[in-house]
Amino acid sequence: MKIKSQKKIFCFKDLLIVTISLLSLKFFFAKPALAYLDPGTGSYVFQILIAGILGIIVTISAYWKKIVIFFKKKRKSSDENDKQPQST
């Protein structure tokens, strides 16, 4: 009986679970491309130093553009509203 219970550890269901988890790991950890290019430690570290400030700038400019577009649209629609009574 003991032997039987030991065999159960390697049943098909368990194997399937292990296989699926291994396969899913493959998606989480995609094989890195064989990096043939030396990024340079100094260049790599430097990006951490500037990423913060440049990230903030790009975020602000993206929001700024949205604000400008919003007001432009608002202005346009109000202009059109102004024009409409003239045409009628």
Next chain:
Amino acid sequence: MKTTNNLNQHKVSGSYKDSSGHVFFHDGIYYRQINKAYQSHYDRLINSGLYEKLTSLSLLIPHHEVNFVTNDLLAYKFIKPQQMPFISYPYEWSFSQLKDAALLTLEIQKIALTYKMILKDASAFNIQFLQGKPVLIDTLSFEIYKPGQAWTAYKQFCEHFLVPLTLAVYKNSQLLKLLSVFIDGIPLVLATKIIPFHAYLKVPLFFHIFMHSLSQKQFKGEVNKATKANVSQMGLLGIIDNLHYAVQSLRNKQIKTTWSDYYDTSNYTKTSFNDKKRLLTAFLNICKPNKILDIGANTGEFSLLAAKKDIDVIAVDSDSQVINQLYNHCKKNNITNVLPLCIDITNPTPGIGWQNTERLSFLNRVPKHTVFALALIHHLFVTYNLPFDYLCDFFQQISKWLIIEFVPKTDPQFQKLIGLRTDDFSNYSQENFEKSFKKYFTIEKIKPIRDTKRLLYLMKKK
């Protein structure tokens, strides 16, 4: 299905660095092998829609997959990219060409990030000019973006694009040729020694060149710090955006050079200029070329004439300013069949890199068809002391048809060239010219150009 076991024998000499795959030449066609190591990245490129997006915008060279039977265990797939009619190198480009190539690289990078991919290299050699526009030819340049990673190719981008462009603007456009000395990009340490300090008043240049160079010195060998690097995607986009702004804001100053106003100051009258164009058109109707190499093209008056007849033209000149003018003219007027290149024909691009074959010489790549040598040989004869025998030997190597202009000694331009020299140039005569060239060519036509003493020859290689 094509069968060949020794694909590596046909490997292109410059295609050895990236273990993701390589380019090989088989039966007159260039193919690319994709290795298993790159499989997940290639599949993501195709399946994510990034490939379709980039090719639809003509930013990446299109390809289709082909089958090869090979014993190479590394091989995953084979692709046949659209074939390039001519390969040019960054050190043969003018300022605007390199700038457009830089902007293309950054545009691709921005699009790739939206598909969760990133450029793993940013080599200027990966860009080629096809139908007047830059295009990325390395399909294996993409890798899956891992959140938090910095840009591996940041240093390469700065040294291949930003530094040479900055040197061209703040020093001299001739410094673009430095890329042929430093095949992997102009080192930042060297650049900071040449670039004047006032260039750093532009904040992006201060960041990406000056501070970047200091950081290289400061963190040299500190691998631990680099491996702990965590750059947010917004931060990465910020860097790309700032680089884009830096490149975009660099503008070439139009400097007056010896050749930049040649057509305004030379002794061509309107009649002689138009007559030369008429004769050229007549000659082109006889030799009917599909490719032309215009040597000493200047701002490309005659290259453009050929281009109008749907002929592909490679226009070369040693003066980078006139080549830049021609490129911008073609870009503005949507002329897609002229490729302007900065090449000095008395010292054409040599083969460089590993075994001098990594990047091929100009003469190795040049299409051997029809050559324009207009208002050229008197310069070569007088300024460079090249005898007629040397000249005809050179032209017979690169042409089937030759359209060449003979400028007699009495011509004002010839007298100008002599300057203070005391040589009598007794060997320079129409008779000696014809005698030398007849060794390799048959003279099909000789026509005088109206209002001048100049002669236009149409020659066919024997």
